[in-house]
Amino acid sequence: MEIKLKTRAKVNFSIDVVGKRDDGYHLVEMIMQTIDLYDLITLGDAPGKGITLTCSSSIVPSDARNIAYKAAALLKDMFGVEKGIKIDIEKRIPVGAGMAGGSCNAAGVLVGLNKLWNLGLTTEELKQLGLKLGADVPFCIEGGTVLAQGIGDKLTTIKDVKDVWIVVCKPNFSVSTAEVYKSLKLDNMGTRPDTERLLGYIEKGDIKALAGGMANVLESVTQSRYSVISHIKDKMMHQRALGSIMTGSGPTVFGIFKNFEDAHKAESRLKQMWEQTYLVKTENRGVEFNEG
Known part of the structure; x- marks a missing residue:
């Protein structure tokens, strides 16, 4: 079985830093918006028990340094999945651009493997797992127009900014x-x-x-x-x-x-x-x- 997903980039209508925690994390207040620029991710069964990742961009790591790889490893470990998985990423979002290209790829892997492996996780549960990978991942799962607070982990959905x-x-x-x-x-x-x-x-x-x-x-x-x-x-x-x-x-x-x-x-x-x-x-x- 094979699953294909679009994983969308974001822009920030605003970013404010309102403080800093003792652990060094900055407290932010920002308005985020998904746009219709996306990467294509294909997930499929693979022989063995490992994770194989390929990417159309040569500057993106294809091993455990990749956040999409980490997303698959997280689900495999958490649910004891013995199957192998192949992840292919067709990059359309610029790399290292401040547009959550990596985070949205991780979001796509979480959503896709939840379906492929019949894990039964709710959207909220997927977002909680995404937070273990990066502050932008929960937002990338649902997208839309959102106010993010805390370290970027407290998300409040606001009225959609449509067709701009x-x-x-x-x-x-x-x-x-x-x-x-x-x-x-x-x-x-x-x-x-x-x-x-x-x-x-x-x-x-x-x-x-x-x-x-x-x-x-x-x-x-x-x-x-x-x-x-x-x-x-x-x-x-x-x-x-x-x-x-x-x-x-x-x-x-x-x-x-x-x-x-x-x-x-x-x-x-x-x-x-x-x-x-x-x-x-x-x-x-x-x-x-x-x-x-």
Whole structure:
């Protein structure tokens, strides 16, 4: 038997850091949104008892360092599954982009193996397991528009931001999320988002106000090191974006656009400078079985 799944990327409409725990974890408040850019994962039975992982990207590890591999190992250990499993990942989401590409792959493996192995886990149980793998994994399972608090583990579903055109642009390098958080100065984070106000804009469906109010405190670290982030944001705004910020810890930048025409023109222009540029829409689902 073989199962195919779409595992979706995310962007952050906002990221704020509101404190730091004694164990070093940062306390965050952020609004996350899935988009219709996704990886394709195929799960199938394999001879023996082991886990085999292949990936279309040569820079993604295909062993126990891969978070999707860890997801399969977690379920095998927890349920004593003796079967072998083959995981194939067709990468479409840029790697090391701050878009939860790895986390959504892990989410897909959890959801897919739950079905393939008839484990009977509920969505909530899968999300609890996902948290053992990474803070973004529970969100990636369900997707949509969500307020994340705590260390990113407390998720509150909010009104969907539907059918909004977004252009995503990743420069040709990656950054370490851990390093960015480590370098963040809590007393000097630059522009912070007004989360309550942004939630109000989403509730009213005021996309222009949402776009104009977006902010990400992690820009204070990544943007200071890589001027190209400011450059891409400026290009987005010049191409009539309603607002533009960095997503996650970067280096990816995205812009929200009023309509398809503006977004398409912006994508065409930015793609001439940065190959990993994508025109996408907001999506209210996370992991989805790919029946086609």
